[in-house]
Amino acid sequence: MSDPIEFWFDFSSPYSYIASELIDTLAERHGRKVKWRPMMLGSAFKASGVPLLVTVPLKGDYSKRDFDRSARYHGVPFKFPETFPMLTLVAARGYYWLHDQDCGKARAFAHAVFRAYWVHGRNIGELAVVQDIAARLGLDAAAFAQAVAAPEAKERLKRETDLAVSRGMFGAPYFIVDGEPFWGVDRLPQIEHWLETGGF
Amino acid sequence: MSDPIEFWFDFSSPYSYIASELIDTLAERHGRKVKWRPMMLGSAFKASGVPLLVTVPLKGDYSKRDFDRSARYHGVPFKFPETFPMLTLVAARGYYWLHDQDCGKARAFAHAVFRAYWVHGRNIGELAVVQDIAARLGLDAAAFAQAVAAPEAKERLKRETDLAVSRGMFGAPYFIVDGEPFWGVDRLPQIEHWLETGGF
Numbered sequence: 253m254s255d256p257i258e259f260w261f262d263f264s265s266p267y268s269y270i271a272s273e274l275i276d277t278l279a280e281r282h283g284r285k286v287k288w289r290p291m292m293l294g295s296a297f298k299a300s301g302v303p304l305l306v307t308v309p310l311k312g313d314y315s316k317r318d319f320d321r322s323a324r325y326h327g328v329p330f331k332f333p334e335t336f337p338m339l340t341l342v343a344a345r346g347y348y349w350l351h352d353q354d355c356g357k358a359r360a361f362a363h364a365v366f367r368a369y370w371v372h373g374r375n376i377g378e379l380a381v382v383q384d385i386a387a388r389l390g391l392d393a394a395a396f397a398q399a400v401a402a403p404e405a406k407e408r409l410k411r412e413t414d415l416a417v418s419r420g421m422f423g424a425p426y427f428i429v430d431g432e433p434f435w436g437v438d439r440l441p442q443i444e445h446w447l448e449t450g451g452f
Numbered sequence: 453m454s455d456p457i458e459f460w461f462d463f464s465s466p467y468s469y470i471a472s473e474l475i476d477t478l479a480e481r482h483g484r485k486v487k488w489r490p491m492m493l494g495s496a497f498k499a500s501g502v503p504l505l506v507t508v509p510l511k512g513d514y515s516k517r518d519f520d521r522s523a524r525y526h527g528v529p530f531k532f533p534e535t536f537p538m539l540t541l542v543a544a545r546g547y548y549w550l551h552d553q554d555c556g557k558a559r560a561f562a563h564a565v566f567r568a569y570w571v572h573g574r575n576i577g578e579l580a581v582v583q584d585i586a587a588r589l590g591l592d593a594a595a596f597a598q599a600v601a602a603p604e605a606k607e608r609l610k611r612e613t614d615l616a617v618s619r620g621m622f623g624a625p626y627f628i629v630d631g632e633p634f635w636g637v638d639r640l641p642q643i644e645h646w647l648e649t650g651g652f
Contacts, residue, residue, distance in 0.1 A: 303501075310500040310622035314635060325642050422510035430636055434486040435514060438638035442525050452524055 256285040257443070258428040260400055260416045262293035263340040263362075265424040266319040266332070266344065269370040271437040272363065273328045274428075282447035284441060289352075290344040290360055291413040293424050300422035304337060333373040340365075342382045346407040348388075348412065360389055454576035456485040457643070458628040460616045462493035463540040463562075465624040466519040466532070467604055468571040472563065473628075478640060483531040488551075490544035492615040493624050500622035504537060516613045522637065527617055533573040540565075542582045546596055548612065550586075554559040 257279050261268035272288075279286045297304065306312040316332060323330030351358035363420045364385045368374040374381050376410060379400070383393040399405055416426065422431055427434040427443060430451065434443050457479050461468035463604070472488075479486045497504065506512040516532060523530030543565045551558035564585045568574040574581050583593040599605055614627065620628050620633055627634040627643060630651065645652060 254597070260605070296510075301503075302508060302509055302511060308500055308502060309503060310617070310620050311498075312620065314620055314633060317633070318635070321642065321652075417510070420510050420514055420515065422508070433514060433517070436638070438636070441641070442521065445525060450506060450522075 271425040471625040
């Protein structure tokens with residue numbers, strides 16, 4: 253069994269959401285696991301000076317069309333939310349807290365958060381909404397709220413975000429496969445080819 | 453026979469070069485022609501505020517790695533040139549001058565210019581180099597030099613560039629298929645699917 257694929261993302265990134273619906277199946281075809289790692293994309297944008305895509309003249313209009321079309325192309329349900337971008341601190345902190353207890357629950361939680369925002373337009377920036385998502389998965393909503401407010405949770409997410417940037421991340425999704433970085437859901441075919449050939 | 457695919461590009465764009473080696477074959481599979489349209493990408497960058505990719509922190513380093521890897525992925529010879537970016541005014545003006553006389557010669561010229569720069573590292577910003585490329589295709593180098601210096605050639609290229617930006621172009625390659633814009637060589641699979649399905 254080779255190393256897991258690192259999948260760095262922000263819950264606020266539409267292309268990350270699309271990738272989240274595809275990457276595990278792709279990895280499985282090649283006997284790989286995927287390590288999901290949410291981070292704060294704003295910090296990567298600050299480090300690279302990359303602006304928020306939808307705010308760029310011409311490119312922003314195109315990108316909204318491309319989000320929709322890319323989701324249709326991959327057969328993934330998608331609806332651009334009314335509130336965008338979204339500050340996803342609570343969801344990301346909650347993810348790591350869950351992950352350290354139960355990796356499977358954390359994966360289910362991440363899928364639920366992505367879909368709540370990118371399919372159902374829920375405001376995943378609000379603690380109450382994220383607590384509700386957690387509760388529906390059978391998790392303790394009060395313990396969740398306490399955990400994400402703890403200094404350890406804040407530090408953990410900051411550490412993960414710094415690590416992502418130190419590995420060259422400037423946009424999401426950002427994958428690392430055997431040390432090779434791939435940016436964007438549109439690099440999945442190259443990742444697949446990389447896994448098939450052992451690098452090319 | 454449906455409308456040709458519009459293929460907007462700058463000879464200075466590495467992803468445009470890769471696309472130039474692939475798009476005609478893709479289009480042929482679906483009974484389509486391709487209309488090649490060089491333009492000055494700097495003007496689109498100015499309109500959108502998009503910076504030159506390789507100058508962006510983190511993203512620039514990644515992109516150089518991605519140029520090479522994408523070329524290998526598509527089986528296209530590629531060597532990042534010593535001089536980059538390149539001002540491609542002369543080549544683009546020459547293209548339109550040739551195109552208005554002989555579409556096939558113009559296509560051969562465009563391929564030769566792309567390969568001279570992206571495989572052999574020749575300085576395609578220099579008139580003498582572009583004249584030499586033209587001469588090897590059996591064209592009259594003196595007539596070529598005269599044509600690209602004429603006010604009509606300058607105006608033509610300016611008009612094409614303005615048209616590209618007015619159609620939403622902010623980066624290259626930029627394709628328009630039946631009114632639908634696609635940006636990037638990584639959108640070729642979506643273009644193929646679009647042609648197969650008549651839009652999705």
